[in-house]
Amino acid sequence: MLGAILVSVFIIIAMVGFLLLSVYRAWRFKRLPVHSRLEIYPIPKEGAERAKYGGSYLEEPEWWHKPRRIDKLNELLDMLQEMIFIRKLFEKQRSLWWASYCFHLGVYAMFVWTIALIVNVAASPPWLYWITVAVGAAGFALTTLGSFLLLVRRIVDPSMRKYTTPQEYFNLVLIFCVLVTGIASWSGFASPFVVAASVLGGGGQTFAAVVYLHLVLLGLMLIYIPMSKMSHYVGKYFAFHKVLWDNDPNLADSEVRRKIKELEAHKPKTVWVAPHVNPVKPVEEPKQ
Amino acid sequence: MTNTKIAPRDISLKTDLLSPIADLAPLPAPYSADGMEPPFKQPKPEWAEEHCASLDGFIALDGLRRPETKEDEDEFVRRFIGGLAKSFADSNNSFLEPLQLTMDYCAKCNTCSEACHIFKSSGEQEIYRPIFRSDVLRKIYRRYFTPSGRLLGGFVGADIDINWESIARLGELAYRCNLCRRCAQTCPLALDNGMLTREIRKIFSQEMGIAPTPIHAKGSMRQLETGSSTGITKPALIDTLEFIAEETEETCGRKIEFPIDKQGADILLIHNAGEYMAWPENPAAFAILFEEAGLDWTLSSDMIGYDSVNYGIWYDDTQARKVAMQQIKAAEKLGVRRIVVGECGHAHKALALSADRMVSERNIPVESCLPLLAEMVSSGRLKLDPSKNDFPVTLHDPCNVVRQMGIVKPQRDILKAICPQFREMMPHGVDNYCCGGGSGFAIMNSYNFKDFRNKVSGRMKFTQIVKAFGEQFTDPGIVKYVCAPCSNCKGTIRDLFEFFETTKKFNVHYGGLVELMVNALVSMNRPFLDFAATA
Numbered sequence: 001m002l003g004a005i006l007v008s009v010f011i012i013i014a015m016v017g018f019l020l021l022s023v024y025r026a027w028r029f030k031r032l033p034v035h036s037r038l039e040i041y042p043i044p045k046e047g048a049e050r051a052k053y054g055g056s057y058l059e060e061p062e063w064w065h066k067p068r069r070i071d072k073l074n075e076l077l078d079m080l081q082e083m084i085f086i087r088k089l090f091e092k093q094r095s096l097w098w099a100s101y102c103f104h105l106g107v108y109a110m111f112v113w114t115i116a117l118i119v120n121v122a123a124s125p126p127w128l129y130w131i132t133v134a135v136g137a138a139g140f141a142l143t144t145l146g147s148f149l150l151l152v153r154r155i156v157d158p159s160m161r162k163y164t165t166p167q168e169y170f171n172l173v174l175i176f177c178v179l180v181t182g183i184a185s186w187s188g189f190a191s192p193f194v195v196a197a198s199v200l201g202g203g204g205q206t207f208a209a210v211v212y213l214h215l216v217l218l219g220l221m222l223i224y225i226p227m228s229k230m231s232h233y234v235g236k237y238f239a240f241h242k243v244l245w246d247n248d249p250n251l252a253d254s255e256v257r258r259k260i261k262e263l264e265a266h267k268p269k270t271v272w273v274a275p276h277v278n279p280v281k282p283v284e285e286p287k288q
Numbered sequence: 289m290t291n292t293k294i295a296p297r298d299i300s301l302k303t304d305l306l307s308p309i310a311d312l313a314p315l316p317a318p319y320s321a322d323g324m325e326p327p328f329k330q331p332k333p334e335w336a337e338e339h340c341a342s343l344d345g346f347i348a349l350d351g352l353r354r355p356e357t358k359e360d361e362d363e364f365v366r367r368f369i370g371g372l373a374k375s376f377a378d379s380n381n382s383f384l385e386p387l388q389l390t391m392d393y394c395a396k397c398n399t400c401s402e403a404c405h406i407f408k409s410s411g412e413q414e415i416y417r418p419i420f421r422s423d424v425l426r427k428i429y430r431r432y433f434t435p436s437g438r439l440l441g442g443f444v445g446a447d448i449d450i451n452w453e454s455i456a457r458l459g460e461l462a463y464r465c466n467l468c469r470r471c472a473q474t475c476p477l478a479l480d481n482g483m484l485t486r487e488i489r490k491i492f493s494q495e496m497g498i499a500p501t502p503i504h505a506k507g508s509m510r511q512l513e514t515g516s517s518t519g520i521t522k523p524a525l526i527d528t529l530e531f532i533a534e535e536t537e538e539t540c541g542r543k544i545e546f547p548i549d550k551q552g553a554d555i556l557l558i559h560n561a562g563e564y565m566a567w568p569e570n571p572a573a574f575a576i577l578f579e580e581a582g583l584d585w586t587l588s589s590d591m592i593g594y595d596s597v598n599y600g601i602w603y604d605d606t607q608a609r610k611v612a613m614q615q616i617k618a619a620e621k622l623g624v625r626r627i628v629v630g631e632c633g634h635a636h637k638a639l640a641l642s643a644d645r646m647v648s649e650r651n652i653p654v655e656s657c658l659p660l661l662a663e664m665v666s667s668g669r670l671k672l673d674p675s676k677n678d679f680p681v682t683l684h685d686p687c688n689v690v691r692q693m694g695i696v697k698p699q700r701d702i703l704k705a706i707c708p709q710f711r712e713m714m715p716h717g718v719d720n721y722c723c724g725g726g727s728g729f730a731i732m733n734s735y736n737f738k739d740f741r742n743k744v745s746g747r748m749k750f751t752q753i754v755k756a757f758g759e760q761f762t763d764p765g766i767v768k769y770v771c772a773p774c775s776n777c778k779g780t781i782r783d784l785f786e787f788f789e790t791t792k793k794f795n796v797h798y799g800g801l802v803e804l805m806v807n808a809l810v811s812m813n814r815p816f817l818d819f820a821a822t823a
Contacts, residue, residue: 041694054718056694165445239478270379274497
């Protein structure tokens, strides 16, 4: 009984921990200083017409006198296409996309399933039961197949194998184990609805050992993900929105200027030391 | 070990040559025939005694000397590690976010490899894969700067031994990338191996004082000392401008005047000073067009104000900042309303983008010459006759202008208006391939590096050029023109055409955009472009 309670508390802590650690990771990127402009086109916020060929506001003569048109809707649509369909990989490396998309679509289904389970426990709407079962089954099938295919691809593709670290195999194996124990638990030993109710209710019921093994592995994975490179769901947002798509100019009263001023107020504590960086003699005008 | 089996940790292997260049990607006809492609120049054994020639046999870092003592070797490694630490400290504030993201999140999916013209042209040699050098750096970073690397070593990829040879090879490898950032454009996670490559160059330059002579000692340092990387001083500039004006009048009967240091002008036009020396027809063409359009403009003769180049953006933030600040100072001194950058790709990026966030107070806006020129055409201010340019023309897109600034359409609008036989290369626009001279390669000719540019990094562009002209390519009776609105791209294409005897054998020429515009001017009584002279 005590074990069941401890596992229930652990899994709730892990779920909250996953969210908090992910937010912490995002906060750490957010507080980094304003960076040099490193935009790469096409940039969707330039609008659908320009994004089609990769144009920017810099194509306009005297661009600083023209009203800046930022197309948030197009940016959102582009972002959704990337999030929902992993479009770049689809366009650039189709063979890997099948495995990756299978996995990520499954992950989305698992999130929906988790929320649906919680709603089922809290309100038990009859119409939700079979939807939850279907989404859960699809989620498990897709993520398990996807993680297996990704693992196989990393092992058999020499160009990927060469760059894959043991930790990266471990990440996939961990996910795969969580999924396999989950499938075993829900298909033969317990109902996920009953287990969810028990966990959220403080762990009053006991279940087969495989269920606890699954829950412990799941909890460990949830805490581990934000601390590993599997947190790319955070990094990807910053890499696209705050670096490659950040083409905001430094104009008077702009947010960019405010950030640069903020940075200028703090002199760096670390300095580069090559002789030309801080020459003893200042640069002089040449003798004419 | 074959070249394809090499892995990042092999950078430390004790061998005289880690990855000799082998089977390059085939060139299209007529260059696929035997004897059409000149062979590599064989490296001399004594080069390896002084420099690091053990990566692939080429030497880019001519300022990197082999140490004489064990202490010197250790000091070299220590300084690199110290520099890497500074890359992640407040000394590198302007790049912390992109650097940290790329360091943390690479999924090793290798999507970037297919986008890299050097990797593909080299016949897919492993060391040129965009993530190869990033992974070497990542392994070093993990080993020395992360708790997981210290505790778990190889499990998290911190499995690398470093010594003088491996760090020197990494330095050389940072100069086997054109920083075109096509890899970043294609990355599903938006990570930037090009930026990471530049970070390696920065450690070598900003911390260790090591950079290729053509871009540092004879590049940005010379620019800061004399006013221009070409060494042109103010009196020499004024003489050169007078000479160009006389030549233009003599060859095409057009009297031109270069306004110099005109206080309060609307436009300060800044050219890559290399144009004055190598392609004087380009500044002359600008002068003709600006005069014909009735613009209020000037050139500056002030320190660095007459040279738009800024090699710092390829390897050294501190140099980039010093140069950019001088250029802005020159504009402020003249009290101009705007700065217009001439046909130079990296200068576009340096002044319009990189300098944009170097200091908070930026009061003189910077713009590319291309939208201004397109507006001059579309508004009808220039009277043009496209039949004067009735020969096949294709366009090379400079990476800095197109992929990195999103200026794609203006140059096309112009060419469509003035060149009836304009055709695109494939791919083009923001998906273009680098000319092979990007990030300093165009001016790096030490030892055998020119061969790397002509045969490897420029190979994809050369292939594109050949294909763009189709069956007309081999007909020497047809004049063909590659329009490259960028000084460094022009320099690279010039060298490619010399190396492959393209102009001589097939009557293919290269030049800027403004030259074609002037050639099409109704008011020009004589042709501005003289292909017979360059054939």
